[in-house]
Amino acid sequence: MTKKDKTSRPRSSKKTSAKFPWWKLIASLSVLLAVVFIMLDANVRYGLNERQWQSPARVYSRALTLRAGQFLQADDLRYELTLLGYQLNSDGRRPGSYWQQGQHFSVVTRGNGEQPSQRFQLQLVNERVTGLRSAWGSALDQVSLEPVEIGSIYASHKEDRLLVQLEEVPLSLREILLLVEDRDFYSHWGLSPKAIARALIANIKAGRTVQGGSTITQQLVKNVFLSRSRSLWRKATEAVMTLLVELHYSKDKILESYINEIYLGQEGPRAIHGFALASQHYFNRPLYELNPGQIALLVGIVKGPSYYDPWRHPERAEARRDVVLKLMAQHQLITPQQSDFYQINSLGLAKPSAVAVVFPAYLDLVRRQLRRDYSEQELQTQGLQIYTAFDPIVQRHAEQSLSAVVKTLDESTEGAVVVSDVNSGDIVALVGGREMRYAGFNRALDAVRPIGSLIKPAVYLTALEQPKRYTLVTPISDSPVAVEGGDGSLWQPQNFDRKSHGSVLLHNALAQSYNQATARLGMQLGIEPVLNMVERLGVSRKLPAVPALLLGAGELSPLEVAQMYQTIASHGVSRPLRAITQISDQQGKTLARYPVQSQPVVDAAVMHLLHYSMMEVVREGTGKTVYQRLREDFAVAGKTGSTNDLRDSWFAGFAGDYLAVVWMGRDDNQSAGITGAGGALKVWRELFARVSRQPINLEPPAGVTYHWVDSDSGLLSSGPCDNARYVPFLQGSAPQQKAPCSTSVKGVLQWFRELF
Known part of the structure; x- marks a missing residue:
């Protein structure tokens, strides 16, 4: 090979690749870490500050x-x-x-x-x-x-807390908390190698995890900023954020945040955070009233709120409390004698279960009324104080009355109760179902069902406003009726007993709830005037303008029925039902008042006539079993209601102080097998026997006069006559013709009963 050939031969070359300079890699990582650090730093500074300002609205009773x-x-x-x-x-x-x-x-x-x-x-x-x-x-x-605190309106993540400042927390609680959770809190920088080593040794000796090495600052970071995952990245993030928290906040601020933030239990869907709320949750007392045994239990629960739940696992909770009490004695926070004393005491819980005194149905009503004036953000973060008309005593008896009846029925039978103050329209109690402590379908507000005969007072009231045509003694035919619909179908209502009763007086037709007589009366009046009356009484829902409406084919919720009957009970004065009475800010400054609003919509004289007939319902008619529980001399009025195939059982009634509407039925709309008198009325009469102390005022208003009439014919009679009864009339509408009179001892006794 010649030299020329040798030199001209191509050189064998290796592939060369551009190497990324190491300093650029380090620079890129540094920039990335710096960005992450800045983001974490901003999160720590903003998040923890913001957390301290957020406080749910708290709801109070009267x-x-x-x-x-x-x-x-x-x-x-x-x-x-x-x-x-x-x-x-x-x-x-x-x-x-x-x-x-x-x-x-x-x-x-x-x-x-x-x-x-x-x-x-x-x-x-x-x-x-x-x-x-x-x-x-x-x-x-x-x-x-x-007022009793009955709940709070917390954020969608279901966390609730009651914020306190560090100086409001008993010194004994702070001392034992640090002793149990983080002895070196005031000397470390958020991470404690000594605590980690101590926990590691304890866990090795036990052969399982019995002690954690996290500081209070680390626990705070976990609760506020991080998820429950156990990845290496999360641990690294926790360490960085812990150091940042220590950098930006004082030790006292960190401890205060921890005391307000730590998770300490569950009340249904509500997560209990912070020692102040936990004190109320477990003992129904503010922190400053707790004794050493109660403080020891709260501090002990920190280790595992579910594992040491004192209601579900009282033995575990008691053992954990005793460990803390012994530790308190060892470090001279209490004497050995005190430690021994509290160890032999019960846990001292304020209620039999975590949800024993929660009222989700009423809180649901409050939340709905608040939404008209406040945003969810304001309700969940501004610490508003919501004062309501809720009466814990009436609520207790409403719950007990419903429970007593539903226990005797099929387990699929549900119920709802709405109780209001007759004179103000304040809703004082609300039961949304047989499972009263758990939030869910609120039947008092959302069970929109056919109301059956509860519509009938509106029909008769429409008639009584026309005294030239109708009085309480106007004869009405209770004979078969058939109305042809627009599609050619026939509406042929029947009475509950499947019988016709001939000519009956108007007041008796309502008292006995005769369907045929009511249908005939309603068709004479016209459906539109009846619908107009229902609207005047306070019902805003649009009901069907069909003949079947006259017998309750329209659907309403128990709350809507209560609004309608509130106007009846208030002698014709419409008062919108009210739950909230006043709202204040965290400092107690009044932000809004919700005054009682009143508007006369039906003349009091006309309403007095309806009251008379509705009192007859419970004296002689479909609701007469009311007096199996009430005193005979206690005047109340009401109306039973049942729907086709006994799917719904209703009773609405009132005395001089309270009005209550009760519904019973099944959520699947199948037959509950109970009439209004067989179900809802039993709940109502039990409730009123417990809480009502003021009978209906029987004093007739101006424009009403009473006359003796014959019970069969409705013609004028006199007191001692047999079969006479004392009936109210609008001025000038009483009958002129007299009925024949025969007198007996029975008639004289009846006369005395009617008068006295």
Whole structure:
């Protein structure tokens, strides 16, 4: 090979690749880490600050005001005091305590920033308040207890907390919390190698995980910012954020945040966060009233709120509490004698279960009414104080009354109850179903069902507004009726007993709930006037303008029925049903008031006639079993309602103080097999026997006069005549013709009964 050839031969070359300079890689990673760091830093600074300002709206009941002569049972007063977290105490001198001896009570209120603690005593005689006096013996006109907190409106992630400042937290709780969870809290920078090593040794000795090495700052970061995953990246992120929290916040601020944030239990769907809310949840008491045993239980629960749940696992919770109590004694936070004393005590829980005193149906109503004026963001973060008309005592009896009846029926039978104050339209109690402690389908608001005969008072009221055509003694034919529909079909209603009753007086047709007589009357009046009356009574839902409406084919919820009957009970004055009375901000400044609104829509004289007939319903008609539970001399009025195939059982009735609407049926719309009198009425009469103390005012208004008439013909009669009854008439509408009169001892006795 020549030299030329040698040099001209192509050189063998290796592939060369451009190497990425190492410094660029480091620079890129540094930039990435810097971006991540900046994002984490912003998250820490913004997130923790923002967290401290968010506070759910808290909802309160009415405040129980005690007055001389007021009706009150000892059990009800004790129940209210228990809801408030008052402790039964032999000396009865500490705020938030009371002492009971038979019918005598001595109470010390907690007071607040505006009103100091007050000590008073009272005696209950025949279920009436007497001897209302101060601790120094001076007579008192009235005393008000605090309103009961009945719930809160928290964010969609179901977390709830009651914010406190560090100085409001008992020193003993702070000390034992640090002793159990993070002994070196004030000396480390968020990460504690000593704690990690201590936990590692303890876990190796036990052969399982018995102790964690996380500091309080780390636990706070986990709760506020991170998920529950156990990846290496999450642990690294936790470490960085922990250091950032320590950099930006003081130790006291971190501890305060932890005390407000830590998860400590569950109340149905609501997650209990923070020691202040946990104190209310478990003991129904503010933090500053807790004894060492209760503090030990709360601190012990931090290790595992589900595992040490004191309701589901009381033995575990008690054992964990005792460990903490012993530790408190070892470090001289309490004496050994105190430790021994609290170890032999019960856990002291304020209720039998985590959800024993929650009222989801009423809170649902409050939330819906609030949405008209406030955004969800405001309700979930601004700490609004919502004051309502909710009456815990009436609610308790409504729940017990419904429970007593549904237990006797098929387990698929549901129920709902709405109770309002006759004079104000305030909704004082609401039951949404037989599972009263759990949020779900709220039948009181959302069970839109045919109302059956509950529509009939509107039909008869429409007639009574025309005194030249109709009075309570106008004869109506209760004979078969057939109405042809637009499609050629026939509407042929029948009475419940499948019989016709000939000519009946108008008041008797309503009392006995005769379908045929009502249908004939309604067709004479016209469907549109009846619909107009229903609307005037407060029903805004559009109902079908068909003949079947006259017998209750229209569908309403129990709340809508209550609105309609509220106007009837209020003597023709329309008052929109109200749950919320006032709203304040976190500082107690009033933001909004919800005054009672009243508008006369039906003349009181006409409504008095309807009241008479509805009282007859419960005296002689379809609702007469009411007086199996009520006193004979206690005047109430109401109306039963049943629908086709007994799918729905209704009763709506009122006294002088309360109105209540009860519905019973099945969610699948199958037959419940109960009439209005066989189901809903039983709930109503039990409730009113427990809570109602004011009968209907029977004083006739201006424009009404009473006359004796013959019960069969409706013609004028006189008191001692047999078969006579005392009936109200609008001025000038009484019959002129007289009926024949025969007198007997029975007639004279009836005369005395009607008069007296």
